[in-house]
Amino acid sequence: MSATVLKVLAGAGFAAIAVALSLRYRLGRAREIAIAAARALAQLAVVGAAIALVFEFPVLAAAFVAVMVATAGLTAGSRLRELPGARARSLAAIALPALAATGALLASGAFDPTAREVVPTAGILIGGAMAATTLTGRRLLESLHDDRGEIETRLALGDSARMALAPAIRRAVHTGLVPVVDQTRSVGLVTLPGTFVGLILGGASPEEAAATQLVVLCALLAVELGAGLLLAELTQRAVILPGERVRRVDVDR
Amino acid sequence: MGLRPAAGLDARAVVVSLGGRVVVHGVDLRVPPGCVVGLLGASGSGKSTLLRACVRLVEIEAGTIELDGEDVGALDARMLRRRVGLVAQTPVMLPGTVAANLRYGVAGLTAAALHAALGDAGLPASFAGRVADELSGGERARVALARALTRAPELLLLDEPTSALDHETAEHIGATLRRLADGGLGICLATHDLAFADRWLDRRVALT
Numbered sequence: 001m002s003a004t005v006l007k008v009l010a011g012a013g014f015a016a017i018a019v020a021l022s023l024r025y026r027l028g029r030a031r032e033i034a035i036a037a038a039r040a041l042a043q044l045a046v047v048g049a050a051i052a053l054v055f056e057f058p059v060l061a062a063a064f065v066a067v068m069v070a071t072a073g074l075t076a077g078s079r080l081r082e083l084p085g086a087r088a089r090s091l092a093a094i095a096l097p098a099l100a101a102t103g104a105l106l107a108s109g110a111f112d113p114t115a116r117e118v119v120p121t122a123g124i125l126i127g128g129a130m131a132a133t134t135l136t137g138r139r140l141l142e143s144l145h146d147d148r149g150e151i152e153t154r155l156a157l158g159d160s161a162r163m164a165l166a167p168a169i170r171r172a173v174h175t176g177l178v179p180v181v182d183q184t185r186s187v188g189l190v191t192l193p194g195t196f197v198g199l200i201l202g203g204a205s206p207e208e209a210a211a212t213q214l215v216v217l218c219a220l221l222a223v224e225l226g227a228g229l230l231l232a233e234l235t236q237r238a239v240i241l242p243g244e245r246v247r248r249v250d251v252d253r
Numbered sequence: 254m255g256l257r258p259a260a261g262l263d264a265r266a267v268v269v270s271l272g273g274r275v276v277v278h279g280v281d282l283r284v285p286p287g288c289v290v291g292l293l294g295a296s297g298s299g300k301s302t303l304l305r306a307c308v309r310l311v312e313i314e315a316g317t318i319e320l321d322g323e324d325v326g327a328l329d330a331r332m333l334r335r336r337v338g339l340v341a342q343t344p345v346m347l348p349g350t351v352a353a354n355l356r357y358g359v360a361g362l363t364a365a366a367l368h369a370a371l372g373d374a375g376l377p378a379s380f381a382g383r384v385a386d387e388l389s390g391g392e393r394a395r396v397a398l399a400r401a402l403t404r405a406p407e408l409l410l411l412d413e414p415t416s417a418l419d420h421e422t423a424e425h426i427g428a429t430l431r432r433l434a435d436g437g438l439g440i441c442l443a444t445h446d447l448a449f450a451d452r453w454l455d456r457r458v459a460l461t
Contacts, residue, residue: 149345152310157358157400158335167348243309244330 008041054115061115065102065122069095072130080137082251089234093133097226098125101219110215124195124216125223128180132224133231136176140235143168144249151246161240169232176228177221184217193217259286259437260321260336260407262307267316269299269306276302279316282458284408284439289430291450292443294460300443301342303460304410307441308334320408338406342413342443344397346385351376351396354385355403362403373433374399375425390417398426402433409433411442415449427453 015037022030054060073091080086102122111117144151147168154164187193195216199209239247262284269277277299284290292300305311307318309330318325325333335358347354355370356362368378374395388396394417401409409430415423423446430440431453444450450457 149341149343150347153341153345153347155310156308156334156339156341157404158331159358160331243312243326244334245310245312 011041012037051119054119058115061118064119065099065126068123068126069098072126076130076133076137079134080141082141082249083137083235084238086137089231089238090133090137093227093231093234094126094129096230097223098122098129100226101125101223105215105219120198121216125219128220128224129227131179132176132227135179136172136228136231137235139175140168140172140232141249141251142253143172144239144246145251148248155244155246161244161246162236164246165236165240169236173225173228173232176231177225180217180220180224184221187213187217258407259439261285261439262318262320262337262408262441263322264303264307264318265316267303267306267318268314269302269311270314271302271311275314277306277313278461280458280460282441284441286439287434287437288455289434289440289442289453290456290458291454292441292458292460293445293447293450296445298460300460301412304339304412304441304443307410308337308339310339335404336407338401338404338409340394340397340401340409340411340414342416343390344393346388346393346396349385350381351383351385351388351399352381354396355381355400357400359403366403370399370402371396373402373429375422375429391419391422394418395422395426398429406438409438409440411440413444413446414442415444415446423449424452 015033018033018037019030022028022033050064054064069091072094073087076090076094077087080090083089099122102118102125105111105121106113106118111121151164151168155161183191183193187196193213193216196209196213199212200206204212239249241247262282264280264282266279266281267277268275268279276297280299280303282290282292282303292303294300302311306313307325309325313326320328320333320337347357351371352367355367367381371378371380376392376395376399380392380396383392385393385396394414398411398414401411411430414426414430418426427449430442434440434455442454
């Protein structure tokens with residue numbers, strides 16, 4: 001039996017344990033867990049095949065990255081549907097910092113401009129930007145709803161709409177940054193992150209794996225902050241109305 | 254507390270819709286300087302919305318609202334809100350102390366002016382150091398009034414200012430409003446409190 005098949009079987013075994021635990025403790029999540037695992041299997045199979053194709057035909061790398069960005073924009077946008085133009089705004093908030101950082105990493109020589117390095121690097125940064133966009137956006141939308149009284153009080157006291165929104169923006173951007181800051185702070189102490197593990201398993205030296213992980217983590221810090229700030233700016237443009245007013249936002253929870 | 258020259262408010266045939274529903278139906282409202290005008294009407298009759306429209310927190314659909322003869326729609330919204338004090342029905346305290354709330358956006362407010370505003374709202378000077386977020390509803394209502402007064406408004410709008418107050422404090426607020434009006438300030442307040450209205454209002458406008 002090949003190592004690939006063994007790994008798939010091991011993964012299926014762990015999924016089965018999770019389903020069994022959910023059933024045993026009547027958590028009502030067994031079906032969801034099983035579907036998630038099956039989806040992961042199907043998606044990774046497709047992605048594996050697609051990446052193999054990209055490695056064979058490097059010209060496809062740009063298209064692959066474009067699909068990742070579009071999917072991330074749609075995913076984050078679907079979480080922020082109360083925001084007018086949520087998908088387009090999410091797409092911009094994810095694409096700009098993630099692609100700019102990927103370009104900077106390639107231009108600086110930190111990564112080689114090959115499909116084998118571009119695709120995973122862009123993928124990590126796009127994924128981070130998506131998470132930050134979703135978290136920042138959700139927190140901001142909830143704040144626009146829950147803190148309506150505070151925002152309107154600030155407006156009534158003569159603040160501009162941007163000044164009135166500033167505390168909500170700060171809270172939202174802070175929330176969006178928490179996971180990456182924690183991940184960066186605890187790296188090596190609590191977890192060994194994916195890039196490091198992947199490189200070690202792929203045969204790289206620990207020194208090389210650590211250096212690569214460091215640059216990825218630091219790039220993620222900048223990208224996720226950039227994505228959160230950009231989403232906050234685009235949200236402000238959507239909710240600030242003429243006459244220094246702020247659009248009322250109703251949120252689904 | 255120093256007051257700026259008072260300004261009169263003149264609203265004519267004002268219509269406001271919220272979420273596609275007409276909330277204010279062609280209301281006329283005149284608040285001359287030196288006068289305490291009450292907005293009376295059932296819940297949902299548009300009293301709060303009309304007050305918010307006067308400072309452009311909601312836009313009017315039809316009619317005109319003028320402050321000292323100037324269409325408020327043509328005024329800079331921030332300047333308008335600095336000239337007209339609005340105290341909401343459920344006042345929100347900003348983070349920090351009562352003093353921080355009273356000083357918010359007011360450069361160079363002296364301790365004497367701060368304490369005078371607290372006194373006008375029926376609160377002792379010692380209240381300045383209290384954490385605003387820990388106040389009761391009635392205390393918040395009075396701090397919100399003091400916060401509006403520290404800005405030396407040309408016109409004062411209050412939404413149910415006595416709804417969270419006991420009779421004695423409400424009377425103190427009524428006397429303060431009377432004194433401010435006697436000093437030339439125009440005041441408009443929405444209220445359900447008919448006894449308060451009988452005692453302190455110069456004029457009433459009924460909303461249906």
